[in-house]
Amino acid sequence: MAMIDEPLYPIAILIDELKNEDIQLRLNSIRRLSTIARALGEERTRKELIPFLSENNDDDDEVLLAMAEELGVFIPYVGGVEYAHVLLPPLETLCTVEETCVRDKAVESLCRIGAQMKENDLVDWFVPLVKRLAAGEWFTARVSSCGLFHIAYSSAPDHLKTELRSIYGQLCQDDMPMVRRAAATNLGKFAATVEPSHLKTEIMSIFEDLTQDDQDSVRLLAVEGCAALGKLLEPQDCVTHILPVIVNFSQDKSWRVRYMVANQLYELCEAVGPEPTRADLVPAYVRLLRDNEAEVRIAAAGKVTKFCRILSPQLAIQHILPCVKELSSDSSQHVRSALASVIMGMAPVLGKDATIEQLLPIFLSLLKDEFPDVRLNIISKLDQVNQVIGIDLLSQSLLPAIVELAEDRHWRVRLAIIEYIPLLASQLGVGFFDDKLGALCMQWLEDKVFSIRDAAANNLKRLAEEFGPEWAMQHIIPQVLDKINNPHYLYRMTILHAISLLAPVMGADITCQKLLPVVIASSKDRVPNIKFNVAKVLQSLVPILDQSVVESTIRPCLVELSEDPDVDVRYFASQALQACDQVMMPS
């Protein structure tokens, strides 16, 4: 064993641990590969470290993943771009491992290195690597090769370009569906580097083969290619080549393919231009909105706003709106829920008249939906409608919906509506709020479920922030303080919690005059839980209040509590007393 100088000791450990039994230590060493490389110097990194990594590639996937990532930024450590090619062999082997995430990372790193390599180096080293992988015995290598063509292609001379295109064509017809899927996924990226003349001929014929694949999973990915290719082609070519394909796809036998079309269709509208959109894509989209399969309708309904934004208002009103009306009473609650989450966005597109005439009845029916998620989705986007039609028109039907949600038997629904109350309050204004919603907010403080009581207390704080302390003094504080006499200690505890939240918003004066006496009175409660919560609340009030008040009112109360028979009360009282002392300290 060699003797190592003292300062080199840590690096020596790092190197030795590349082969440690413990995976954590190996991972640690691999993550610090750049340190090892700097210690070895550029030449020995090229001649020893990189070959060493290439040979020792039967490690655990976590280590390989880290190695793939490190090698992607390793160019500076091997002597710069002219030596970048030495990094290719270890990454090439990583491109063939079975674990998908390792392969993906290796491909990513290869692309990163390839993008920096000089043109003739790419031809000498990168293109042969792509060809080797594409001809690999195992499907894993061929899958990885698909993601590298777009780097290799642009700098290759003409004869190599022809070869690369034909290899890609073969990959799209591979026996293994995994390879065809990878080829379909990367087609858009590759096509972007191919010259327009070849794009129209070879790439489009490859694409057409993929669109007719037996495997649904391949056709699915070809749908994604539609939008990518559509953007590369001239509008008229897009109409002749892509449009028929997507129209076909929208009537595919497999619901998963139609589902993908429903998700992607709006992206294609821009590529083909307005006229084909009107003639072909709108009817296709309408079909998807009326699809037999609920999953497809869910996807289509979720895109209704994005699609309408591309169309002229007349088209949207004429073709899409009738479907939206149907969907609002769809048999699947998930479809209605998807619609409810986006339908608000249609209001600005349609304009005020159409919104009031056509959209409003749909909002209202969704607001009365039997399924709470649908109602919640509408309420959560209320601000968008407000901008178009104003809240007055809505408020009449809004209130019953809110009240019903506020009393829903599922506490999660109640919780969701509480969280929207501040938004509603800001939209509806003080007047409306006082009349209708104030009582609800108080009612939640006495909910059976703790999370609701907790959220109700928070809600009061947010309302006080929204409408100011004066308003809160009139509309919140008296009602809250009333409830401190509730016979059940859990509700009294909620009130104490609400007081501690409200105090910072209300300011020192109101706290001192109104809130503090209630807290102090509670220190005589017969339930120890209330008493130690009083201690906690008092502690939270210390920074807000004047020092004289702390000394005259809070401290005596805490001292009394610190002599309580209950151990928890004594503990929290002493904690609070310490906090008082700390505030006194600086003076």
Place this chain on the structure above:
Amino acid sequence: MNGKGPEDARDPAAPPALEWKFAQVFGERTAGEEVQEVDIISAIEFDKSGDHLATGDRGGRVVLFERTDVRAHGCRRDLERLDYPVSRHPEFRYQTEFQSHEPEFDYLKSLEIEEKINKIRWCQTANSALFLLSTNDKTIKFWKVQEKKVKRISEMNLDPSQAGGNDSSASSSTAGPRACLPNGGCSYNYMCNDFSFPPGGFPSLRLPVVAGQETSLVAKCRRIYAHAHDYHINSISNNSDGETFISADDLRINLWNLEISNQSFNIVDVKPANMEDLTEVITSAEFHPTHCNTLAYSSSKGSIRLLDLRQSALCDNHSQLFEEHEASSSRSFFTEIIASISDIKFGKDGRHILSRDYMTLKLWDINMDSRPVATFQVHEYLRPKLCDLYENDSIFDKFECCLSGDGLRVATGSYSNLFRVFGCVAGSTEAMTLEASKNPMRRQVQSPARTARSLSSLTRVVRRGAESPGIDANGNSYDFTTKLLHLAWHPTENSIACAAANSLYMYYA
């Protein structure tokens, strides 16, 4: 025989009956040896190439065997072109074994979960690593079995025996590897700040040298697909798309992506709103060998449903239903029980489905859903004994079935460690009874199987293999405790692997 139906004209086309010979046995029992419960084989599966065979047992272990009579993947095709003597048959050797499942306890439901392997399915091979799925009642696991180099590290920078911060394998026993990690990290940080690296690097540092060429097979669990089944998993099946598989329990079928273990999609749910309305459960499910969107499942009522996954996300409506209606005259108390299908398998062509119920094997053509194209009686002599079989619960035994790779023959197991092989081409009268022992032909019945003339001439549905009752009278008492439930046919050759308790017998023809 004496019928002059169209079948007879096709008789010459039917391949000659095979003569089965003993090939190998693994885990043979010596006379008087007790069989340990945990050693009983509960699953057998060949991989797609037929180069590997896996068995699972009640102890949760998976044992792998590899074929030895072919050298390597690449040259097999060349070898086949050469003129080899006909006696060549697949030979396997023990490769490795691993513990796939352990017994568990579900504390929420107060249920013991057995470690017994219910099914094994091979996945796509990659980079000479083998991949397989194994399942017990609740949990599916994805295994990778790969040759790993046995590493011997030399030329370390630091002497492993040296005291100090060095953490080699030697020190892990005392300090524990994790304890040293921050140490290395701290020193490194100190270096970063106060140290400048010379441009040529430090010549005294060296990389470890890995020596040793030996390899060993290591099985590693890559993914665990758990908590998706309320009932017992009876089947798992890979899709031809190479990325998904299904798992079926009594009432539901779930669809998984192999790479995603934390979610699955429920595609079939036959659970009634009220469990008292339950009349039918799922007994077995399998994907079509080539159509990624076609799936078949069988039920306890004796029907097979074909699903088209393209039609909708939740496949509660089948696209085809295969059912045979029993004549009401022959109904008895046992009719419904014995109609329950215990296993279904697609033929390699994807056109035929083989199903096994308690008394028969049925071969279905997916283009004809009204009745099977052929029905084979497996152990008709037991029909008078159904009452006894019901009493001792044997009537609920789940026998598996299999098709040969060429689709010409089918096989299934029976009691007394017997299994039966039938020719299923129209006109074939092949019906063999073999015993899982070193002398498989010992029980072979001499009298040829009869053809039910009346039926064949009318409907072309051939009933064959109804055994002469003489076999029952020849003094053999049928042993219900030795049942041959699991067997598998080699995908390319006439070779059968079958399990008799803890022994794996292999035969060839």
